[in-house]
Structures are given as structure tokens and as C-alpha cells.
Amino acid sequence: MNAPHEPDELLTIGEMSRRTGVAASALRYYEDIGLIATVRTSGNQRRYARHMLRRVSLISVAKRLAMPLSDVHDAFGEVPMDRTPSHGDWQKASRRWKRQLEDRRRGIERLEHELTGCIGCGCLSLKACALLNPDDALAATGAGARRLEDIAGSDSGREGSARDEL
Amino acid sequence: MNAPHEPDELLTIGEMSRRTGVAASALRYYEDIGLIATVRTSGNQRRYARHMLRRVSLISVAKRLAMPLSDVHDAFGEVPMDRTPSHGDWQKASRRWKRQLEDRRRGIERLEHELTGCIGCGCLSLKACALLNPDDALAATGAGARRLEDIAGSDSGREGSARDEL
DNA sequence: GCTTGACTTAAAGGGCACTTGAGATCCTAC
DNA sequence: GTAGGATCTCAAGTGCCCTTTAAGTCAAGC
Numbered sequence: 001m002n003a004p005h006e007p008d009e010l011l012t013i014g015e016m017s018r019r020t021g022v023a024a025s026a027l028r029y030y031e032d033i034g035l036i037a038t039v040r041t042s043g044n045q046r047r048y049a050r051h052m053l054r055r056v057s058l059i060s061v062a063k064r065l066a067m068p069l070s071d072v073h074d075a076f077g078e079v080p081m082d083r084t085p086s087h088g089d090w091q092k093a094s095r096r097w098k099r100q101l102e103d104r105r106r107g108i109e110r111l112e113h114e115l116t117g118c119i120g121c122g123c124l125s126l127k128a129c130a131l132l133n134p135d136d137a138l139a140a141t142g143a144g145a146r147r148l149e150d151i152a153g154s155d156s157g158r159e160g161s162a163r164d165e166l
Numbered sequence: 167m168n169a170p171h172e173p174d175e176l177l178t179i180g181e182m183s184r185r186t187g188v189a190a191s192a193l194r195y196y197e198d199i200g201l202i203a204t205v206r207t208s209g210n211q212r213r214y215a216r217h218m219l220r221r222v223s224l225i226s227v228a229k230r231l232a233m234p235l236s237d238v239h240d241a242f243g244e245v246p247m248d249r250t251p252s253h254g255d256w257q258k259a260s261r262r263w264k265r266q267l268e269d270r271r272r273g274i275e276r277l278e279h280e281l282t283g284c285i286g287c288g289c290l291s292l293k294a295c296a297l298l299n300p301d302d303a304l305a306a307t308g309a310g311a312r313r314l315e316d317i318a319g320s321d322s323g324r325e326g327s328a329r330d331e332l
Numbered sequence: 333g334c335t336t337g338a339c340t341t342a343a344a345g346g347g348c349a350c351t352t353g354a355g356a357t358c359c360t361a362c
Numbered sequence: 363g364t365a366g367g368a369t370c371t372c373a374a375g376t377g378c379c380c381t382t383t384a385a386g387t388c389a390a391g392c
Contacts, residue, residue, distance in 0.1 A: 014368065024369085025351055033349090043358045045369055061277060066232030069349075094281050101278045108271045111227060115264045180338060190339085191381055199379095209388050211339055235379075333392100340387065350376085357370065362363100 010039065010047035020056040027056065035059060035073060037081040051084045058097070065104065075100055176205065176213035186222040193222065201225060201239060203247035217250045224263070231270065241266055 017024045030036045031046070036055050038046040055076065062072045079085045079093045183190045196202045197212070202221050204212040221242065228238045245251045245259045 012368080013370095023351080026349080028370095029350060041358085043369085044371095045358065063349095065274065065277070098278060098281045101274050101281065105271055105274045105278065108231065108267050108274070111231070112264060112267045112271065115260050115267065178338075189381075192379080194340095195380060207388085209339085210341095211388070229379095335392085336390090338388080338390100341385090343383085345382070346380090348378090352375070353373090355371095357368100359368075360366085362365085 010049060011053075013046050013048070016048045016052070016056065020053060020060065022056055022060060030056070030059060030069075033069065033073075035069060035076070049084065052081075054090075055079075055081075065101070067100070071100065176215060177219075179212045179214070182214045182218070182222065186219060186226065188222055188226060196222070196225060196235075199235065199239075201235060201242070215250070218247075220256075221245075221247075231267075233266070237266065 011019070013024045013027055016022075016027055020027075022030075027036070028046075031038055036048075036052050036059075038048055038052075041047060058076075059069070059072055062069070062075070067075075075093065075097050077093055077096055079089045085093075177185070179190045179193055182188070182193055186193075188196075193202070193214075194212075197204055202214075202218050202225075204214055204218075207213055224242075225235070225238055228235075228241070233241075241259065241262050243259055243262055245255045251259075
């Protein structure tokens with residue numbers, strides 16, 4: 001006895017909060033927007049299936065990566081909420097998450113590479129930098145930069161001056 | 167003639183907006199919070215020094231990486247706004263930016279690595295994943311996950327069940 | 333001189349991701 | 363059976379990052 005949890009035991013919102021580190025208010029919010037699901041007791045209290053722990057943990061991870069919750073929703077894809085997801089369900093989701101991460105990493109790597117070049121030349125030049133060509137996945141953030149190549153464009157006529165744009 | 171811009175020519179807010187892709191309202195906001203600076207004409211209109219193009223572009227980049235503007239402020243550090251920054255000014259800033267990017271990339275790489283393992287085992291397991299140990303730089307996002315290791319902890323007593331937590 | 337478009341400010345509004353508060357209800361322990 | 367903490371709903375508030383609106387000013391072309 002005192003077995004901590006039966007495999008099919010449901011968790012209260014308080015347990016869920018303590019075990020994931022996510023505030024109860026946030027859990028309610030996630031439910032409101034359809035990221036997680038609950039069942040209710042006869043007294044209308046939320047109970048969480050154990051597989052929701054994984055969903056909530058992944059939401060936390062996404063937060064650390066500054067992913068908008070809409071992307072998180074997409075990343076979950078068809079992972080079911082009404083039953084314990086199967087091996088294959090999570091496997092597909094893992095791949096989706098991995099692609100998301102890869103996209104983000106590649107965007108960062110490109111910037112790192114460019115900045116390395118900029119440190120090399122010492123000017124943090126905006127002419128050559130890929131910083132100016134935000135055609136990568138991270139641009140999905142919204143009203144991000146676009147048409148930055150205008151800078152390079154209008155400068156193309158006066159490349160003689162090394163201090164240009166400084 | 168028709169030389170597009172003298173090196174010391176100042177830009178209007180409209181030019182700045184067109185050339186950086188950042189809305190004029192956003193440029194005013196960035197000025198309000200001290201991320202950029204302007205000089206004023208006798209008629210009180212904003213005029214932007216050309217080196218502000220670089221600052222604004224970097225702000226856009228940061229947005230694509232979902233960096234809060236406060237971090238952007240830190241990343242600029244001592245790059246001066248009242249004069250054209252020197253070679254060394256930008257060089258120091260470049261290194262600061264690079265460190266920020268490296269931190270973010272490493273966080274993502276760790277998650278990618280873990281997810282790769284999860285795809286391998288097929289379970290997206292929350293027991294072993296570093297997803298549960300968010301002690302990296304990205305946790306700075308704020309109320310992110312903490313104490314996730316509770317999950318692993320309370321499960322440690324019943325490792326026999328492969329379907330645990332699913 | 334006048335029109336037109338770009339610009340000014342201040343204040344309000346909006347989306348996201350929550351938190352806080354009030355007041356009611358549920359559940360567990362004694 | 364009742365005290366206490368946990369939970370419920372709903373509304374409003376918060377912080378960030380802007381955009382929109384209103385009402386007025388500036389600058390350039392005709």
C-alpha cells in the first residue's frame with residue numbers, strides 16, 4: 001500500500017500543478033484553449049489522466065523555446081487526448097517536434113555563422129549578413145522583418161566606402 | 167547626382183520603416199523604451215542616423231528569435247546611440263549576441279538530442295528526458311517549468327511498467 | 333497660397349499568455 | 363457534522379509588444 005499511483009489513477013489539478021511546475025491557473029487556461037483535456041468528477045472538479053503529464057511537460061518545454069501555444073497545438077497534431085496515446089501517436093509527434101526544433105536551430109545557426117563573420121570583419125555588416133534575409137521558419141513570429149534587402153540594394157551603388165551604414 | 171544617400175544623411179521615419187520593414191509605430195515604440203534614438207528637425211520630426219538601421223535590423227532579428235526586448239537592450243550593451251559606433255563597439259556587441267545565440271542553440275540541441283532518443287525508444291519518455299531538467303539558459307523566459315523531476319521521482323518506484331505515464 | 337502626404341502626440345485598443353480576486357462549492361479529516 | 367483546504371466559475375487585471383485612432387503640424391509640389 002501507499003503505492004504512489006495506480007497507472008489509471010487520475011490526478012487533481014493541484015497534483016498536476018505540483019508535478020509539472022505549471023500553475024493551476026495556467027492548466028485551466030491550457031484547457032480553455034484546447035491544449036489539454038480533463039474529465040470531471042461528480043462535483044465538477046477536474047481530473048487529469050496521467051498521459052496529460054506528458055502534454056503539459058511538452059508545453060513547458062515549448063515555453064522555454066518561446067514557441068507560441070498555437071505552434072504547440074500544431075506540434076501535438078493528432079496525439080489523442082481522450083485516451084492514452086499509443087506508441088505510434090507519440091512517435092509521430094516526436095518527429096513533428098523535432099522538425100520544429102531543427103527549424104529553430106537552423107535559424108539560430110545561420111545567425112551565429114553570420115555574426116562570426118561579422119566579428120571577423122569587425123563591422124557587424126548589414127550588407128552581407130543573412131540577418132537581412134529572414135526567409136526562414138522563424139519568420140513565422142509575425143510582423144518580423146521583411147524587405148531588409150532594401151538596405152543592401154540601395155547600398156549596392158556605393159560599395160567603396162567601408163564605413164557605409166555605420 | 168541622384169546619389170542615394172550621403173553617408174551622414176539622416177533618414178525620416180518613413181524611410182526607416184521601408185528600409186527595415188519595421189512599422190513606424192514600432193519604431194516610435196522602440197524609441198520610447200530606449201532601444202533606439204533619434205534627432206529632431208526644427209519641426210519636431212524624427213530623423214534617424216544611418217547606424218540606427220543596424221540597430222533596428224538587429225531588433226528584428228531578435229524578434230525572429232523571440233527574444234524579449236529587454237534582452238535586446240542588454241545585448242546592445244554599450245553600443246553608443248549618440249554617435250556612429252566604432253569597430254570595437256560593434257565587435258563587443260557581436261560577441262554578446264553570439265553568446266545569446268549559443269545559449270539558445272544549446273538549449274534546442276539538448277531537446278533535439280532528447281527527442282531523438284525518445285523517437286528511438288518510441289515513447290517520448292518523460293522519465294529520462296532532459297526535458298524535465300530545465301536548468302538551462304532558456305529557462306530565463308520566466309515562469310517556465312520547474313520541479314518537473316517530480317515526475318521521474320514519483321515514478322521511480324514502479325519502473326516495471328513500460329506503459330507507465332502513457 | 334494651397335493641397336497632399338508624411339509626420340506629430342496622446343490615448344485607447346488588441347493579442348497572447350497568463351494571474352488575481354471574489355464568492356461559491358467540493359472533499360477530507362477530525 | 364463541521365472546519366479547512368482545495369477547487370470551481372467568471373470577470374477583470376497584467377505585462378509585453380505593439381497598432382489604431384483622432385486631431386493636429388510639417389514639408390514639398392504646383
